[in-house]
Amino acid sequence: MSLRSLLYKELRWLRHNVATVVLVLVVLPSIVAAGTVAFQQVIPRDTPVALVPANENVTEDDMTAMRGVTTFFAEPHSYEVDERDRAMRALTREEVYAVFVVPPDLLEKDADVTVEMYVEEEMVPYEQPSLAISSILRYQAGQVLPADVSVERTAVGEDRTLSEFLVSVGAMLVTMLFAFAYVPYVVAEEQQVFRRIRVESSLWQLLASKFVVLTPLLLVPVLTFQAIAWYLDFSVDLVAPAAIGVTLLTFVYLTAISLGVMFLTRFRTVGRMLNVTIMFGSLAFSNLVYPAGFFSPLRREIAKASPLHYSMIVQRGAALKGQGVGIYADYLLGLTGFTVLCLCFLAGAVVYYDRGGYRE
Amino acid sequence: MSEPIRFAGVSKSYGDVVALDDVDLELRPGEVHCLVGPNGSGKTTLLDLLLGLTRPTSGTVTVPDVPLGCSFQSPTFYPGLTVTENLDVFARLSGCPDDAWRERLLAVFGLDRVAGQLAGTLSGGWQKKLDLALGFLKRPAYLLLDEPFSELDDASKRRLLDFLANFCTDDRTVLVVTHHVRRFEDIVDRLTVFEGGRVRYDGAVGPDERAHDRYLDVLGLE
Numbered sequence: 001m002s003l004r005s006l007l008y009k010e011l012r013w014l015r016h017n018v019a020t021v022v023l024v025l026v027v028l029p030s031i032v033a034a035g036t037v038a039f040q041q042v043i044p045r046d047t048p049v050a051l052v053p054a055n056e057n058v059t060e061d062d063m064t065a066m067r068g069v070t071t072f073f074a075e076p077h078s079y080e081v082d083e084r085d086r087a088m089r090a091l092t093r094e095e096v097y098a099v100f101v102v103p104p105d106l107l108e109k110d111a112d113v114t115v116e117m118y119v120e121e122e123m124v125p126y127e128q129p130s131l132a133i134s135s136i137l138r139y140q141a142g143q144v145l146p147a148d149v150s151v152e153r154t155a156v157g158e159d160r161t162l163s164e165f166l167v168s169v170g171a172m173l174v175t176m177l178f179a180f181a182y183v184p185y186v187v188a189e190e191q192q193v194f195r196r197i198r199v200e201s202s203l204w205q206l207l208a209s210k211f212v213v214l215t216p217l218l219l220v221p222v223l224t225f226q227a228i229a230w231y232l233d234f235s236v237d238l239v240a241p242a243a244i245g246v247t248l249l250t251f252v253y254l255t256a257i258s259l260g261v262m263f264l265t266r267f268r269t270v271g272r273m274l275n276v277t278i279m280f281g282s283l284a285f286s287n288l289v290y291p292a293g294f295f296s297p298l299r300r301e302i303a304k305a306s307p308l309h310y311s312m313i314v315q316r317g318a319a320l321k322g323q324g325v326g327i328y329a330d331y332l333l334g335l336t337g338f339t340v341l342c343l344c345f346l347a348g349a350v351v352y353y354d355r356g357g358y359r360e
Numbered sequence: 361m362s363e364p365i366r367f368a369g370v371s372k373s374y375g376d377v378v379a380l381d382d383v384d385l386e387l388r389p390g391e392v393h394c395l396v397g398p399n400g401s402g403k404t405t406l407l408d409l410l411l412g413l414t415r416p417t418s419g420t421v422t423v424p425d426v427p428l429g430c431s432f433q434s435p436t437f438y439p440g441l442t443v444t445e446n447l448d449v450f451a452r453l454s455g456c457p458d459d460a461w462r463e464r465l466l467a468v469f470g471l472d473r474v475a476g477q478l479a480g481t482l483s484g485g486w487q488k489k490l491d492l493a494l495g496f497l498k499r500p501a502y503l504l505l506d507e508p509f510s511e512l513d514d515a516s517k518r519r520l521l522d523f524l525a526n527f528c529t530d531d532r533t534v535l536v537v538t539h540h541v542r543r544f545e546d547i548v549d550r551l552t553v554f555e556g557g558r559v560r561y562d563g564a565v566g567p568d569e570r571a572h573d574r575y576l577d578v579l580g581l582e
Contacts, residue, residue: 189440196436196494199411199428200453355415 047293179254242318370419397554429500439480
């Protein structure tokens with residue numbers, strides 16, 4: 001009888017927690033299953049690359065031919081002959097992951113031409129694919145173009161190991177974990193004190209105190225990462241002002257989202273599960289490790305719409321490439337705007353929570 | 361002497377549920393006012409309105425600009441801080457860090473025995489005492505106590521009543537929200553009986569009257 005009673009209890013529990021159950025057992029699996037659509041290829045075929053004419057002698061037909069060849073393994077973007085610097089800047093900003101300098105006479109039979117290919121040393125996960133791509137380019141060009149095409153691959157920047165690259169990514173992952181798991185837990189723990197806080201102060205003051213204390217506290221794991229990087233003699237500068245700045249900004253907007261979700265769901269379990277879902281979704285689709293365009297064009301477009309993708313680019317630029325904020329000014333402006341939006345969302349969620357009183 | 365707290369034509373609804381319906385009530389300075397009524401009669405909603413935790417659907421609540429202290433039905437303190445730290449934090453928040461008064465409260469409620477313990481690890485009775493102590497922290501002109509006796513043992517109830525009797529001077533008002541009006545017979549000046557979100561009775565309790573009998577009489581219980 002006791003088993004039957006407990007089974008009855010479980011059924012009643014399910015009925016009262018239907019939102020959480022549906023989220024965990026239906027919505028989450030649906031998102032994961034549907035999300036697999038964004039993973040279509042193992043070999044990258046949709047990475048954005050730049051095509052720049054080598055000189056004035058390069059014709060539109062040469063560019064069209066090169067575009068046709070590169071379409072086999074990338075998404076080509078054409079630049080003008082005087083835009084080589086802009087293309088290299090796009091490489092640093094991860095708008096493109098390779099720059100091809102297109103020579104003239106590609107359509108001349110037996111002409112001996114060389115395509116220059118530039119990639120970044122610091123973009124470690126693209127190193128081996130870019131070697132494969134240069135071979136594919138040579139092969140494809142040989143198949144379809146009349147000229148005798150060779151490819152000269154040049155890696156610009158400083159040589160970095162995969163470990164060094166991943167230290168930078170790891171710092172961003174810890175920021176996500178802190179924002180989506182730790183902070184909501186800490187605030188939920190204090191939910192019982194909200195009534196008294198509202199009488200003696202306000203929820204706004206409480207949230208302000210959380211941001212003021214927890215945001216600089218994030219520097220501790222960042223410094224820990226840096227200390228280990230120094231110990232392992234890694235060339236990673238996570239404490240560069242731009243890296244720290246974007247990490248803290250990222251923490252603020254992620255925390256605003258996670259706390260907004262908690263207030264909106266009145267600190268129910270469904271809120272925690274939603275935050276976990278958002279965290280894993282951001283992790284899977286923001287291309288923190290792989291360049292945009294890996295796995296599918298859909299995933300590339302999702303990543304390009306994700307603020308976290310730009311946070312990672314700026315942090316990587318500062319920590320691995322030694323870049324200042326200037327080159328990423330528009331990204332930072334966008335991220336600041338997004339942060340303001342997220343704080344507005346949090347404010348709206350708190351007002352909603354407040355107006356509902358404290359009655360379920 | 362401070363101004364009274366006034367409820368004028370106050371109604372409060374949560375969706376389709378009417379918690380308070382056209383309530384007129386006055387809490388006069390210097391009185392111990394007992395607010396009684398069955399479960400769901402609107403007592404806690406009235407307290408929430410008074411504290412500004414929720415807004416009336418209609419009507420006005422006028423609260424003078426004087427210190428309000430409150431103890432809630434369920435604990436409202438930081439479970440991850442010690443008893444002393446909680447008193448310290450809320451004393452700072454309310455702008456009255458009076459060390460001597462805090463020590464007095466620790467002694468009155470016997471909290472000095474558990475002063476260094478994390479509040480969240482205390483038993484229900486100790487947690488209630490801490491919440492009560494927080495209510496008294498800023499020597500409020502209006503003290504609002506929601507079920508102050510819940511979780512307390514008899515000796516603690518006696519000590520609280522004695523302390524309340526001394527605390528209530530001419531310029532201090534105490535509003536006690538309770539089911540157990542009998543416990544407050546000796547100190548209550550005014551009784552308000554709520555039922556179904558409406559005031560069924562509101563009047564002074566004379567020296568020879570028994571508030572509990574009046575309560576039962578109003579609700580037709582015997």
